[in-house]
Amino acid sequence: MKKTMIVISDYIEDAPVVASVRYAGLMKHFMEQYRLIVVSDRKCGPMPSRYATVNYKYDTPSSTFTQTMDGGEPSGRGLKQRLEGVLRNKWTITAWRNFKYSSYAFRRMNIRLFRELDACLEQNDVSAVFLTIPDVYGLYILEYLKRKAPEIPIMIEIRDIINHDIGEGQPRQAYRRAERMIPRLADEIVAVSQGIRQHYDLGRERPSIRLIRNGYDEELFRNCAFQRISDKICELTLAHIGSIYKGRNIRALIEGLQLFHERSGIRIKLKVVGLLDQQAARDLSNMNMTGDGVTVEIVGSVKHEAAASLLREADVAVILTHTKGSDYAIPGKTFEYIGACKPILAVTADRELMELVHGRYGICAGHHRDSVADGLTDLIGKEFDFSGRSTFSRTNQAKQLLAMIGEHVHGAKQKKVERV
Numbered sequence: 001m002k003k004t005m006i007v008i009s010d011y012i013e014d015a016p017v018v019a020s021v022r023y024a025g026l027m028k029h030f031m032e033q034y035r036l037i038v039v040s041d042r043k044c045g046p047m048p049s050r051y052a053t054v055n056y057k058y059d060t061p062s063s064t065f066t067q068t069m070d071g072g073e074p075s076g077r078g079l080k081q082r083l084e085g086v087l088r089n090k091w092t093i094t095a096w097r098n099f100k101y102s103s104y105a106f107r108r109m110n111i112r113l114f115r116e117l118d119a120c121l122e123q124n125d126v127s128a129v130f131l132t133i134p135d136v137y138g139l140y141i142l143e144y145l146k147r148k149a150p151e152i153p154i155m156i157e158i159r160d161i162i163n164h165d166i167g168e169g170q171p172r173q174a175y176r177r178a179e180r181m182i183p184r185l186a187d188e189i190v191a192v193s194q195g196i197r198q199h200y201d202l203g204r205e206r207p208s209i210r211l212i213r214n215g216y217d218e219e220l221f222r223n224c225a226f227q228r229i230s231d232k233i234c235e236l237t238l239a240h241i242g243s244i245y246k247g248r249n250i251r252a253l254i255e256g257l258q259l260f261h262e263r264s265g266i267r268i269k270l271k272v273v274g275l276l277d278q279q280a281a282r283d284l285s286n287m288n289m290t291g292d293g294v295t296v297e298i299v300g301s302v303k304h305e306a307a308a309s310l311l312r313e314a315d316v317a318v319i320l321t322h323t324k325g326s327d328y329a330i331p332g333k334t335f336e337y338i339g340a341c342k343p344i345l346a347v348t349a350d351r352e353l354m355e356l357v358h359g360r361y362g363i364c365a366g367h368h369r370d371s372v373a374d375g376l377t378d379l380i381g382k383e384f385d386f387s388g389r390s391t392f393s394r395t396n397q398a399k400q401l402l403a404m405i406g407e408h409v410h411g412a413k414q415k416k417v418e419r420v
Contacts, residue, residue, distance in 0.1 A: 002033065002034055002035045003033075003034055003035070003125075003127035003128075003409060004034065004035045004036075004037060004124050004125060004126050004127055005030070005034040005035070005036060005037070005126070005127060005128045005129070005130060005405070006036075006037045006038075006039065006120075006126055006128070006129045006130070006145070007027070007030065007036055007037070007038045007039070007052075007129075007130050007131075007132075008038075008039045008040075008129065008130070008131040008132070008138040008141055008142065009023055009038065009039075009040050009041075009131075009132050009138070010040065010041045010044050010132075010133075010135045010137075010138070011023050011040070011041070011044040011045060012024075012038065012040045012044065012045035012047075012049040012051075012052075012055070013027070013045070013049060013050065013051070014045065014047075014303075015044060015045055016274070016301035016302060016303065016304070016307075017242075017243075018242060018331075018332035018333060018336075019044075019159070019332070020044070020045070020304075021217070021304045021332075022214060022215070022332060022394075023132075024051070025215065025217050025394040025398070026394065026397070026398050026401065027049070027051035028051070028398075029394075029395065029398035029399075029402065030051070030130075030398070030401075030402065031051050033402060033406075034127070034128075035053050036051055036052050036053060037052060037053060037054050037055075037056070037120060037124065037126070038051065038052035038054070038055045038056070039055075039056045039057075039058060039113075039117075039138075039141055040055060040056075040057060040058070041057070041058060041060060041135070041137065042057040042058065042059055042060075043059075043060060054120070056113055056116050056117070056120070057113070058106075058109075058110050058113050058137060058141065059109045059110055059113075060106070060109070060137055061105060061109065102174055103140045103143070106137055106140045107140070113141075114144060117141070117144065117145065117148070118148070121145070121148055121149055126149065126152050127152070127153075127409045127412070127413075128152065128153050128154075128155065128405050128408060128409050128412075129142065129145055129152055129153070129154045129155070130154075130155050130157065130401075130405060131154070131155070131156045131157065132156075132157040132159060133156065133157070133158055133159065133162065134158065134159055134160040134161065134162050136162060136174060136175070136178040139178050139181050139182070139185065142154060142156070142181075142185050143181060143185060146185050151412060151415075151416070152412070153187045153405075153408035153409060153411070153412045154185055154186055154187050155186065155187065155188050155189075155190060155401075155404065155405055155408065156182055156185065156186040156188075156189050156190070157189075157190040157192070157212075157401070158182075158189060158190065158191050158192065158196050158200060159192050159196075159214075159329060159332075160196065160328060160329040161179075161196060161199050161200075161328050161329075162175050162178050162179050179200075182200065183200075183207055186207045187207055187408055188207050188208055188209075188210060188404060188408060189207050189208070189209045189210070190209075190210050190211075190212050190401065190404070191209055191210070191211055191212075192211075192212065192213055192214050192329065192330070193211075193213065193328060193329055193330050193352050194211060194352055195326070195327040195328040195329070195351070195352050196328050196329065197209050197211050198327075199327075199328060210400075210404060212397060212400045212401060212404075213330070213335070213392060213397065214330070214332050214334075214335045214392070214397065215335055215392050215393050215394035215395070215396060215397035215398075216335040216336045216338060216339030216340075216389075216392055216393060216394060217304075217308070217336075217339070217394050218339065218390070218393045218394060218395060220304075220305065220308040220339070221308070221312070221336075221339035221340045221341070224312065224339065224340050224341040225341055225386075226341040226342075226343075226383075226384055226385075226386045227341075228381065228382070228383055229315055229316070229343065229379055229380050229381060229382075230380075230381070231380050231381045233266060233315075233380070234265075234266060234267065235266065235267040235268075235269065236266055236267070236268050236269070236315045236316060236376075237269045237271065237313065237314045237315050237316070238257075238268060238269065238270045238271070238314060238315065238316045238317075238318050238345070239270075239271050239273060239310055239311050239313075239314035239316070239317055239318065239342075240270065240271070240272045240273065240274070240317075240318040240319075240320060241273045241274070241307050241310075241311055241317070241333045241336060241337075242273070242274045242331070242333050243272075243274035243275045243276065243277070243301075244272060244274065244275075244276050244277070244280045244320060245275075245276070245277035245279075245280065246277070246322060247279070247322050247323055247324070248280065248320045248321065248322060248323070249283075249320070249323050249347070249367045250276070250280045250283050250284055250320065251283040251284075251287060252347065252367045252368050252369055252372060253270075253318070253320055253347050253372055254270070254284070254287060254289075254294060254296065255287075255369035255372070256347075256365070256368070256369040256370070256371065256372020256373045256375075256376070257270060257294045257372065257373070257376070258293060258294050258369075259369050259370065259372070259373040260372070260373040260376045260377060261293035261294055262293070263373065263377070264377070264380075267292060267293055267294075267295075268293065268294045268295070269295050269297065270294065270295070270296045270297070270318070271297045271299055271310060271314070272296065272297070272298050272299060273299045273300075273301075273302060273307045273310050273311075274299070274300070274301060275298070275300060275301060276298060284296065308336070308340070311336065311337070311340050311342065312340055314342060315342075315343075316342065316343055316344070316345050316376070316379060317333075317337035317340065317342040317343070317344050317345070317362075318344075318345050318346075318347070319331055319333065319334060319337070319344060319345070319346040319347065319348060319353070319357075320347050320348075321346070321347070321348040321349070321350050321353065323349070323367045324349070325348070325349030325350050325351070326350045326351075327350070327351050327352065328352075330350070330352055330353050330356060331353070334346075334353065334356065334357065335392045337361070337362075338361055338386065338389050338392055339389055339392065339393070341386040341389065343361070343362045343363075343379050343382070343384055344357050344361050344362025344363070345362060345363060345365065345372075345375055345376055345379060346358075346362060346363070346364045346365070347364075347365050347366070347367060347371075347372055347375075348364055348365075348367075349366065349367065360384065360385070361384055361386065362379065362384065363375040363376075363378045363379055363382075
């Protein structure tokens with residue numbers, strides 16, 4: 001008989017984001033060994049997860065200040081819009097977000113959820129709890145479960161740091177408080193990158209922090225093989241899988257592609273499989289895109305299988321990170337690109353991403369036109385070795401996670417026997 005595990009996640013399957021894809025990939029493996037009870041964000045998937053025996057939903061406050069992802073104007077009207085210049089000042093945004101991300105606001109919105117969790121613990125012999133974050137809300141649920149059932153082992157997987165500095169008006173108080181909860185709640189922490197591991201390593205014996213990187217769906221890329229880009233090519237298709245938002249510099253990318261075309265005569269088709277936020281949409285609309293040297297197609301959000309198909313058809317896979325650079329998360333799309341055996345053009349200042357990709361799976365370029373043009377030029381005719389890509393498969397990732405969870409389940413069982 002399978003043991004029962006509670007999985008707490010923002011996303012579930014079938015959303016057009018990498019977090020949803022990785023959830024589905026991992027749950028396929030988790031459900032082979034465990035009966036799964038899932039707790040997830042209603043906004044990130046209102047329907048029940050097909051991998052769960054039971055799927056409880058939690059609610060979160062709507063954001064008053066988040067940009068739309070289609071480049072259009074906000075749909076709201078009335079007082080808020082008329083006073084937007086006042087409302088969007090940094091202090092007001094910070095104050096609102098500190099309340100929005102507070103445990104007090106979350107508990108008030110989710111009275112029903114906590115009653116459901118009480119019944120769940122009474123009716124089920126739960127062997128483990130697995131939380132995947134960077135959202136703070138899962139930690140509030142975890143804190144409740146820890147108080148109710150302190151004997152259940154808890155594993156926290158961190159996909160990106162909570163206390164980030166991307167954008168203005170971040171709720172530092174709420175973020176810092178949430179980060180202090182992690183070592184108190186977790187029996188073991190999983191970091192998906194070395195940078196995240198170092199950020200949360202407090203130099204204590206407990207909890208330990210284990211590095212388990214993200215993976216790709218090997219079913220979608222099983223028959224892929226690297227193809228060198230011929231120096232005789234007349235046209236290149238580039239694919240960026242995922243939306244462009246939060247200060248990703250699409251202007252520098254496209255200007256670099258235009259400069260590459262001017263130098264080489266090679267035509268460029270860039271397909272963005274995702275959406276643009278208002279800033280990226282404005283940058284694109286303000287650019288001179290005359291002629292057929294560089295064309296940009298915003299494909300929009302599609303199912304993961306369709307995105308994988310567009311990736312397989314491309315010559316080059318593009319990564320565009322925040323201009324500030326990061327020492328923490330590696331974009332999940334990176335591992336999909338490696339799985340597809342596509343040479344990568346990464347426009348980035350992210351240290352760990354550069355260490356993984358540059359010269360091994362592609363070329364990294366800076367956030368300016370000359371560097372982008374030079375980087376794409378360097379990809380032409382270059383050989384890359386993807387023979388070890390299975391290291392980053394979803395199956396390998398899941399095996400490591402399940403082995404870790406199993407260790408803690410076994411340890412908790414032994415302690416229970418010793419007490420008896």
